[in-house]
Amino acid sequence: MNRSNPRPTPTLSLTQLLLCGGAIVTLSMGIRHGFGLWLQPITQAQDWTRETFAFAIAIQNLAWGITGVFAGMLADKFGAFKVMVVGALLYALGLYGMAHSPTPLLFTLSAGVLIGMAQAGTTYAVVYGVIGRNVAPEKRSWAMGIAAAAGSFGQFLMVPTEGFLIGQFGWQQALVLLGSAACLIIPLAWGLREPGFGGGGQAAHRDQTIAEALKEAFKYPSFQLLMAGYFVCGFQVVFIGVHMPSYLRDKGLSPQVASYALALIGLFNVIGTYAAGTLGQRMQKKNILAFIYFARAVVISIFLLAPLSPLSVYIFAATMGVLWLSTVPPTNAALAQIFGIQHMSMLSGFVFLSHQIGSFMGVWLGGFLYDRNGNYDLVWYIAIGLGVFAGLVNLPVKEAPIRRASALQGA
Numbered sequence: 001m002n003r004s005n006p007r008p009t010p011t012l013s014l015t016q017l018l019l020c021g022g023a024i025v026t027l028s029m030g031i032r033h034g035f036g037l038w039l040q041p042i043t044q045a046q047d048w049t050r051e052t053f054a055f056a057i058a059i060q061n062l063a064w065g066i067t068g069v070f071a072g073m074l075a076d077k078f079g080a081f082k083v084m085v086v087g088a089l090l091y092a093l094g095l096y097g098m099a100h101s102p103t104p105l106l107f108t109l110s111a112g113v114l115i116g117m118a119q120a121g122t123t124y125a126v127v128y129g130v131i132g133r134n135v136a137p138e139k140r141s142w143a144m145g146i147a148a149a150a151g152s153f154g155q156f157l158m159v160p161t162e163g164f165l166i167g168q169f170g171w172q173q174a175l176v177l178l179g180s181a182a183c184l185i186i187p188l189a190w191g192l193r194e195p196g197f198g199g200g201g202q203a204a205h206r207d208q209t210i211a212e213a214l215k216e217a218f219k220y221p222s223f224q225l226l227m228a229g230y231f232v233c234g235f236q237v238v239f240i241g242v243h244m245p246s247y248l249r250d251k252g253l254s255p256q257v258a259s260y261a262l263a264l265i266g267l268f269n270v271i272g273t274y275a276a277g278t279l280g281q282r283m284q285k286k287n288i289l290a291f292i293y294f295a296r297a298v299v300i301s302i303f304l305l306a307p308l309s310p311l312s313v314y315i316f317a318a319t320m321g322v323l324w325l326s327t328v329p330p331t332n333a334a335l336a337q338i339f340g341i342q343h344m345s346m347l348s349g350f351v352f353l354s355h356q357i358g359s360f361m362g363v364w365l366g367g368f369l370y371d372r373n374g375n376y377d378l379v380w381y382i383a384i385g386l387g388v389f390a391g392l393v394n395l396p397v398k399e400a401p402i403r404r405a406s407a408l409q410g411a
Contacts (some may be wrong), residue, residue: 019193022150026103030154035186063116065356072349087121129345145277156266234358268321
């Protein structure tokens with residue numbers, strides 16, 4: 001008998017869970033996906049290099065990943081609601097600081113550290129922990145796909161909105177307005193309050209301590225392989241999301257092309273993430289992940305070889321959009337399937353830390369190599385090679401629930 005993946009006892013309705021969780025991810029990820037639109041306005045207004053802006057966003061991704069581990073631990077122990085409230089307040093404060101930072105150091109602390117910490121408490125790791133505790137295993141991958149699709153819809157909805165706000169109110173006031181919007185996460189988080197946490201209730205009984213769960217995971221080869229693949233995911237999507245608007249402008253295309261391209265990525269990723277979550281109920285998740293990474297390498301290669309035009313950009317954005325965050329549902333569903341749900345937010349946080357280290361490298365290396373070489377060519381080639389690598393390392397992943405000694409003794 002294997003007790004590593006028990007059936008959760010639902011405390012929230014599926015509709016409430018998906019509506020509130022999806023709306024939170026829509027806001028948090030939607031705001032975050034548009035940061036590339038601020039690269040040129042801020043660097044030109046402040047007379048900073050692109051590497052300065054890129055470094056702050058790189059720190060944001062790293063802070064998100066590091067803080068995400070602890071946000072996951074706290075959410076598993078005390079519930080997601082408290083973590084999300086703190087995250088929303090940090091988001092608002094970070095956006096306000098981003099708008100009014102006079103020096104690169106303060107800009108890095110606000111746009112980097114504060115917003116990174118905010119995203120750790122308001123995005124996938126915490127929301128997926130709630131889903132894992134309240135959705136039956138046979139629907140879990142599908143539900144995670146819905147939440148990831150919400151983040152994609154946020155990109156489709158928010159990126160053009162952010163471009164409009166910059167055009168109408170200027171880049172500083174646009175950030176302040178987004179800070180006010182981030183506060184909407186607080187009432188939405190109220191809908192994810194779980195009776196088993198706080199309010200006199202007790203969190204669920206745990207067969208493992210945090211230390212035992214971490215030791216088990218990090219010694220398990222499939223956990224390491226999932227982390228390696230997620231590193232590549234972070235490198236690719238954050239490099240493209242932050243630097244593609246400037247890449248297109250350098251090639252003579254209008255800023256509107258970049259805004260529409262990022263919006264198309266978000267729109268088509270709704271399809272991709274939902275499909276990945278649904279297929280995860282029927283297919284091996286490792287095969288879905290391998291296909292996504294291989295396909296990214298092919299799509300980027302074709303984009304670089306084809307003549308650049310608005311049409312080629314939109315085709316690339318739509319195709320890449322299908323593959324954008326579609327890694328999220330199968331990766332997290334595989335974690336839940338292998339290790340169970342007791343420490344899911346924490347383990348998801350560690351895998352996501354690998355993603356964010358990749359994000360740091362992608363966004364910072366983009367700015368660094370651009371300032372050194374005057375173009376992004378080398379970073380594009382690295383993204384292609386990493387796509388092939390990630391496809392290969394996901395193939396050996398073993399998805400079967402891990403068999404623990406205590407479970408075998410009980411049997």
